[in-house]
Amino acid sequence: MRRWKRRLQQAATDLLSLPRDTMMSGVSRLTCVDGEQVIVENITGLLHVSDSRVEVGLQDRQLTLSGQNFVVTLVSVGEVHVHGNVQQILYQTKGGVS
Amino acid sequence: MRPPHWAIRWVGSLRMDWHRGDIEGVLQDCYRHGISLYRLQVRGSHCQVETLLTDFPKVYSLCRVHGVKIHFIEKYGFPFWLRWLRKRPSFLLGFGMFALLLLVLQSMIWQVSVSGVQNEDLKLAIVQAAQETGLYPGAPRSRFANVDWLQTALLKKMPRLLWVGITVDGSTANVEAIEKIPPSLSVQTTPRDIVAAKPAVVAKVFAIRGTAKVFPGQIVHPGQVLISGALANGDQQVPATGKVLAEVWYTSRVEVPLHVPLTGLTGQSVVRDYLKVGNWRVRLWGFAQPRYAGELTREQQSSWQIGHWQLPLQWEQVRVYEVQSSTFARSEQIARVMALQLVTQDVLSQPGGEKEILGQSVLQPTIAHGKLYVTVLTRTEENIGAYAPIHLPQGKNSDNGPGA
Numbered sequence: 001m002r003r004w005k006r007r008l009q010q011a012a013t014d015l016l017s018l019p020r021d022t023m024m025s026g027v028s029r030l031t032c033v034d035g036e037q038v039i040v041e042n043i044t045g046l047l048h049v050s051d052s053r054v055e056v057g058l059q060d061r062q063l064t065l066s067g068q069n070f071v072v073t074l075v076s077v078g079e080v081h082v083h084g085n086v087q088q089i090l091y092q093t094k095g096g097v098s
Numbered sequence: 099m100r101p102p103h104w105a106i107r108w109v110g111s112l113r114m115d116w117h118r119g120d121i122e123g124v125l126q127d128c129y130r131h132g133i134s135l136y137r138l139q140v141r142g143s144h145c146q147v148e149t150l151l152t153d154f155p156k157v158y159s160l161c162r163v164h165g166v167k168i169h170f171i172e173k174y175g176f177p178f179w180l181r182w183l184r185k186r187p188s189f190l191l192g193f194g195m196f197a198l199l200l201l202v203l204q205s206m207i208w209q210v211s212v213s214g215v216q217n218e219d220l221k222l223a224i225v226q227a228a229q230e231t232g233l234y235p236g237a238p239r240s241r242f243a244n245v246d247w248l249q250t251a252l253l254k255k256m257p258r259l260l261w262v263g264i265t266v267d268g269s270t271a272n273v274e275a276i277e278k279i280p281p282s283l284s285v286q287t288t289p290r291d292i293v294a295a296k297p298a299v300v301a302k303v304f305a306i307r308g309t310a311k312v313f314p315g316q317i318v319h320p321g322q323v324l325i326s327g328a329l330a331n332g333d334q335q336v337p338a339t340g341k342v343l344a345e346v347w348y349t350s351r352v353e354v355p356l357h358v359p360l361t362g363l364t365g366q367s368v369v370r371d372y373l374k375v376g377n378w379r380v381r382l383w384g385f386a387q388p389r390y391a392g393e394l395t396r397e398q399q400s401s402w403q404i405g406h407w408q409l410p411l412q413w414e415q416v417r418v419y420e421v422q423s424s425t426f427a428r429s430e431q432i433a434r435v436m437a438l439q440l441v442t443q444d445v446l447s448q449p450g451g452e453k454e455i456l457g458q459s460v461l462q463p464t465i466a467h468g469k470l471y472v473t474v475l476t477r478t479e480e481n482i483g484a485y486a487p488i489h490l491p492q493g494k495n496s497d498n499g500p501g502a
Binding site (some may be wrong): 045046047048049050051070071072073074075076077 | 122125126128129130132134135136137138139140141142145
């Protein structure tokens with residue numbers, strides 16, 4: 001049932017040529033402004049925070065931001081705002097990470 | 099990003115420093131419990147983070163679970179301000195007093211003004227009457243929600259007034275009053291005569307009441323009855339009323355100088371500055387010694403003071419102006435015109451009411467000692483009547499008889 005619904009959503013999105021996050025729930029969105037401010041929406045968890053690395057859990061992936069002077073300006077439900085000097089944005093498929 | 103403004107204001111927020119223990123675990127648990135964290139900054143084993151005050155109990159228990167030590171850095175918002183206030187009751191008291199004072203002061207009448215009346219005494223009387231009826235600076239404003247009773251009371255107190263309107267606008271009250279127009283002067287009832295006040299030649303007699311005793315062209319002397327209040331040989335007496343216009347002569351002697359000494363400033367001046375210490379004066383600036391024929395000095399002293407105490411040390415500036423004297427010569431013709439003007443002014447300022455100048459003649463103009471001496475004869479027409487008690491016509495009746 002859920003798979004069927006998801007496929008229907010996928011089909012509708014493709015048909016209407018819409019960005020995926022408008023129709024489908026749980027799709028993450030990353031906004032990066034000038035390499036200094038990163039907003040990630042629809043996250044599932046905050047995995048790691050340090051000065052130079054922020055790891056965010058997504059639905060089926062993991063996002064790693066690398067850089068310097070990271071300050072997480074907001075952690076809220078499904079949303080994280082990071083301020084700092086971003087050098088690398090890395091998506092990894094979930095392997096051994098819980 | 100800081101927590102939203104309203105949240106800091108009302109809910110309050112806390113900034114703290116976590117260290118030791120499993121910080122990562124706390125962060126993940128916070129996320130799982132839906133707790134918003136703000137300005138999260140990790141530096142080695144320390145983590146600075148801000149959270150809303152309402153979320154803090156959960157955060158605290160999570161920290162306990164993961165063995166994280168909390169050190170508070172800053173507190174923001176209304177709840178903390180309230181606690182601060184509770185520690186300082188005097189501040190709260192002051193605020194309360196201020197509010198109370200404001201409430202008390204705004205519920206009072208502060209100013210009572212009177213309009214519509216020109217007479218200052220009447221204004222004062224109205225203010226006084228208003229005070230007695232209850233409208234005065236300091237009276238409670240609530241009393242004047244309805245001002246009808248006050249207007250009635252004020253009218254009753256001030257019979258001189260025709261109408262009183264009171265408007266209370268904020269903390270000022272305005273009393274608008276209209277004064278009764280005073281009744282016309284009471285008719286004179288005491289019998290009297292009109293007599294001549296000065297020697298003159300009668301020109302016109304307007305007798306409104308009484309019998310005219312003189313006729314135009316007649317020469318009258320001071321004290322002579324002009325209009326008599328006695329009718330029918332003194333059987334009936336009335337207050338004589340009327341006007342007697344007569345030609346009066348004034349002789350004036352005037353002297354007008356033909357040479358007038360004038361002194362004037364030439365515009366040249368020097369300045370000297372002095373420092374005054376007590377009674378000592380030391381010249382500091384301005385050593386020029388001009389050779390002026392005449393001079394005029396003006397001193398200007400500073401008034402340096404501390405509070406009301408005048409300092410013994412003062413600055414004085416003296417300015418010496420050059421004065422030149424000259425003589426201004428008048429022609430005889432101008433001097434004559436001036437003499438006439440002087441005489442006119444003099445005659446018009448003599449007692450006896452309005453005068454009309456009929457003519458002036460200059461007599462005996464002589465020039466001596468640099469002056470013009472003239473005698474001016476001025477003829478005026480004026481009312482020469484003056485009131486006097488009735489003079490019963492007995493012996494003198496025959497003198498004035500023909501005029502009657």
